Amino acid sequence: MFKPKKKKDNFIKLYDKYHTGIYRFLRFKVKNNEIAQDLTQETFIKYWDYINNKGKSANLRNKRAFLYRIARNLLTDYYRSATKNKEFAVGDTQIVATLADVQSYDLNTAETNLDIGKDMDKVLNVLQDMSELSAQVITLKYVEDMSNAEIAKILDKSEGAVRTAMSRAMKELKSHLS
């Protein structure tokens, strides 16, 4: 009676294992904690819907990378939606200010909200000042401990492109620190 449950069990295990990482990945990029939570949950729902619809053909070699890729796509959709809404909100200073926060995430505020200590202030500022791709490759590599192959899958790039991006990110980092 348990055979059909295998897939569900594996899915729940996947949630247990990766929901923190996915949440963190999203939390760095959105101002609002609730939005990060919603997007995290949506990530897993999309993952389930994908493997459920694909059935046996959904043979994912790297489930973790696939989850982060879904999260990244959801983030893109979220930004796109926010930008679109912004077009309709011209003149509304409060909404524009909110959307501006969404697009240019204030990591100093995040530092306060996330309660991770003042020592992290500079680290977060540096990340904020870096290009989006550089900040992503660095956080995926050094916060989430991912391999270049995994990062490549998430960013939909070749491993070579990731190595190049990483090299550029480190140069960018040095220039920010100097």
Next chain:
Amino acid sequence: MTEKDFLKQLKQLKKIKPNKDWALSARRDLINHINVDSPKNLQANKLSPVVSWYQSRFVGALVLAVIVMGMGSIAFAEKSPSAPFKILSKNLETLVAPDVQKETTLLYVALVEQRVDRVSERANEILQDEEGEDKDAQNQNIIAQAVKEYKEELEQARESGDEDAIAEVREKAEILTNILPTEKISEEEFVDNLRKDAEAKLLVCQDQTLLEEIRESLDQENDRGLVRAIEVLGRCLALE
């Protein structure tokens, strides 16, 4: 700050974690979401009062108290001076006779054993309440009859020891289970709900060793594994 220091500091960002309550709630929502697809599970969703019955320890104890009363009435018919909960324990020993130790029986026994203390407490309260005794008299007779029939089935299974006899015992167990809650629930759904409940509560367990043991038990994909998982989960939750 050097590049090395920066990368070291970056690791500290790992401290950022989602709210535990939210994580648990999202996990429950996801379990509900993945169970929506199959008609069987839709049926299970309709049985939410039954799930609640399981989750509610008080009601669970109350229901089992009715069994105790039923068994007690048999015992009184046999002029036994034993207290009802002692009779329950005695009957449990009969139920788990080696030749009929099927996984489902073990499951029921494990659950009953976990609650035996509460049941005995509640049973004594009911026994002291004359009005309650009168009110439950009819139910006692029904349950007593079911238990009696179940015992007869067990005897037959013990004698024959074949698959058909075991299947009959399981069927009887299902009938007995259907009597316990006010709504009907099949044996499969009962086990299914137990498993879902265990999965939903997993996240609360912070002890990695126990957590691993629970997962391994659930991975066995049989009732024995589920019983083990519930037992370990109980220990882990007690630590929280």
